[in-house]
Amino acid sequence: MLVNSVFNETDFLRLTSLFKDPKSFEFQDGFSRWVAADNRIPELQHYAYLVTPLARSLFDSPTLLPTYTLFSHYEGPDARLHKHKDDNACTYTLDMCVYQKTPWDLYVEDVPYTLQPNQALAYYGNDQEHWREDFPNPETNHVAMIFFHFAEPDHWFFTKGFGYLNVIRGHITDEQWETRK
Numbered sequence: 001m002l003v004n005s006v007f008n009e010t011d012f013l014r015l016t017s018l019f020k021d022p023k024s025f026e027f028q029d030g031f032s033r034w035v036a037a038d039n040r041i042p043e044l045q046h047y048a049y050l051v052t053p054l055a056r057s058l059f060d061s062p063t064l065l066p067t068y069t070l071f072s073h074y075e076g077p078d079a080r081l082h083k084h085k086d087d088n089a090c091t092y093t094l095d096m097c098v099y100q101k102t103p104w105d106l107y108v109e110d111v112p113y114t115l116q117p118n119q120a121l122a123y124y125g126n127d128q129e130h131w132r133e134d135f136p137n138p139e140t141n142h143v144a145m146i147f148f149h150f151a152e153p154d155h156w157f158f159t160k161g162f163g164y165l166n167v168i169r170g171h172i173t174d175e176q177w178e179t180r181k
């Protein structure tokens with residue numbers, strides 16, 4: 001579902017002002033993107049809470065809570081987002097466009113969506129396949145998004161903690177995780 005005007009104009013301008021130097025963030029080679037999560041930019045947590053009432057209404061859940069939020073700036077000929085479902089705490093996802101030169105459609109289950117700044121797509125990140133096709137105008141383009149993620153209070157993210165992702169991904173066993181706590 002496409003959502004218009006995620007934030008009011010003032011909040012959206014304040015939010016975009018956090019990303020004046022996106023290339024100072026961590027570079028992820030595989031996606032050709034620079035990312036910063038809410039541990040690097042704590043203000044993102046404030047915006048995740050601001051958008052929580054909207055998420056609760058869109059996903060028809062009065063109990064969902066923000067998990068983690070990620071800013072991502074894609075640029076360059078290798079920018080890509082392969083077809084995937086998320087394994088992190090992404091039961092409910094709001095993918096919001098922050099800024100862009102040329103829109104880069106986001107596909108969710110074979111349907112392309114074109115987003116403009118301050119528009120978002122609401123979908124189920126863990127259950128619905130999502131991806132992007134070829135990056136348009138790769139020599140000059142850039143596209144920046146924020147991924148707001150939400151889950152229910154009984155999700156492992158809240159009951160066990162963020163580090164439990166290592167168990168979900170099979171890097172460690174449940175037993176190893178228990179002894180590390």
Ligand SMILES: [Fe+2]
Nearest residue numbers: 085086125130
């Ligand atoms: Fe994803």
